[in-house]
Amino acid sequence: xxxxxxxxxxxxxxxxxxxxxxxxxxxxxxxxxxxxxxxxxxxxxxxxxxxxxxxxxxxxxxxxxxxxxxxxxxxxxxxxxxxxxxxxxxxxxxxxxxxxxxxxxxxxxxxxxxxxxxxxxxxxxxxxxxxxxxxxxxxxxxxxxxxxxxxxxxxxxxxxxxxxxxxxxxxxxxxxxxxxxxxxxxxxxxxxxxxxxxxxxxxxxxxxxxxxxxxxxxxxxxxxxxxxxxxxxxxxxxxxxxxxxxxxxxxxxxxxxxxxxxxxxxxxxxxxxxxxxxxxx
Numbered sequence: 001x002x003x004x005x006x007x008x009x010x011x012x013x014x015x016x017x018x019x020x021x022x023x024x025x026x027x028x029x030x031x032x033x034x035x036x037x038x039x040x041x042x043x044x045x046x047x048x049x050x051x052x053x054x055x056x057x058x059x060x061x062x063x064x065x066x067x068x069x070x071x072x073x074x075x076x077x078x079x080x081x082x083x084x085x086x087x088x089x090x091x092x093x094x095x096x097x098x099x100x101x102x103x104x105x106x107x108x109x110x111x112x113x114x115x116x117x118x119x120x121x122x123x124x125x126x127x128x129x130x131x132x133x134x135x136x137x138x139x140x141x142x143x144x145x146x147x148x149x150x151x152x153x154x155x156x157x158x159x160x161x162x163x164x165x166x167x168x169x170x171x172x173x174x175x176x177x178x179x180x181x182x183x184x185x186x187x188x189x190x191x192x193x194x195x196x197x198x199x200x201x202x203x204x205x206x207x208x209x210x211x212x213x214x215x216x217x218x219x220x221x222x223x224x225x226x227x228x229x230x231x232x233x234x235x236x237x238x239x240x241x242x243x244x245x246x247x248x249x250x251x252x253x254x255x256x257x258x259x260x261x262x263x264x265x266x267x268x269x270x271x272x273x274x275x276x277x278x279x280x281x
Contacts, residue, residue, distance in 0.1 A: 003081035004031050007038035010079075020263075020270040021235040025138075032086035032137045033232070038079045040130060043100060047107045056108050060101055067097045090137045096129040103127075111173040116210075119177055120154070127157035131233070139229040148221040152233055155214035159240045162207050162247060166194055166255040176207065194255040204252035208244055215241060235273040239266050 001009075011019050011034050018037055022030050043063050050056035070080040071087065071094050086092060103125030113119040131153025132146050140146070161168075161175045168175055169191050181188065184203035189195070215237055222230060239261065247259050261269075 001078075003078040004035070006078035007031075007034045007082045010038040010041055018236055020239065020266045021232040023267075024235070024270065024274050025232060028085075028089065029137055029139075031082065032090055033134060035079060035082035035086050036092075036130070036133055036137065039083060039097070040100060042077075042079055043104045047104050053108050057105070060104055060108075064098065064101050067094070067101070086137065092133055092136055096133050099125045099129045107173075111171075113175060113177050115177045115179045119175065122175075123154045123157040124150075127153035127160075129153070131156070134233060135230060138232055140223075140226045141229075142223040142226055144221060145223055145226045145230065148218050148223075148226075148230070149233065151214055151218035151221055152237060155211055155218055156236065156240055158207070158211040158214060159244060162204065162211060163243060163254060163259060165191065165204075167258055169194065169255065176203065180206065191255065196253055196255050200255070201252050204247075204254065208248060208252075211244060212241070231274065235270045238273040239269045242269055 011022065022033055022037070025033065043060060046056050046059045046063070050059060066075060066077050066080050069075050070083050073084065075081045075084060083092075103122060106122050106125065110122075113122065128150040131149035131151075134153075135145055135149035165174075165176065172192070174181075174188060174191055176191070178188075180203065181191075184206065185199045186197065186203050190197060190200060218237070227234070242265070243259070243261055246261065247254060250259055253259075
């Protein structure tokens with residue numbers, strides 16, 4: 001198995017919404033974005049799968065060195081090998097990869113966020129800079145397209161947080177800002193114990209409204225001349241917004257279950273968005 005096949009299998013196994021938008025890209029860009037996604041999965045899996053913090057820290061330190069080696073054209077891992085041509089051909093910034101690892105390290109030492117400003121830093125590292133890297137691969141003419149991409153990355157991460165409240169709680173994590181829990185009179189124990197209440201529904205409605213606001217801000221920042229090139233991100237946005245609608249229809253019951261779209265529906269939304277991009281945003 002070569003490096004690109006490794007990344008392809010890593011992306012396909014995840015079942016992520018991102019995978020479906022990759023299918024519509026020409027091969028060089030598809031391989032580059034798949035390698036980027038595989039890197040994100042690798043470092044995220046370190047946090048999710050390592051029970052010992054010191055082991056996870058050591059693995060993330062290894063990945064930080066692997067990124068350094070990749071930029072020096074001496075990668076060891078298949079993901080680093082697949083990233084090499086992407087870094088060369090699309091001018092991917094080294095500091096963005098380091099910030100992604102910084103975000104994963106936050107997960108090792110922090111499982112609560114006092115307010116949205118604190119959460120925003122995590123979202124910036126875990127997703128905003130990923131959006132900027134993805135935009136570089138997709139291509140752009142106007143530099144302000146990176147602002148759109150960063151904002152869209154934040155919107156994706158906020159959507160993930162909403163979807164995964166119950167799953168994160170079972171790991172002892174609460175990504176919803178604690179001051180907002182107090183504002184809506186939701187106790188941490190309610191979330192950790194999967195106790196769905198009317199107050200929790202109102203809290204989640206507030207979170208969904210904020211995520212949708214970030215999507216609107218992202219679309220407003222996208223220059224018209226870069227809309228065609230950035231179509232994969234718009235396709236992902238269509239899938240993620242459909243997921244938010246599904247969560248709303250289900251009454252925001254994310255504590256007891258992980259609400260998801262079927263692969264066929266994701267593919268349909270991606271295909272429809274590819275054909276009629278003007279309907280997105």
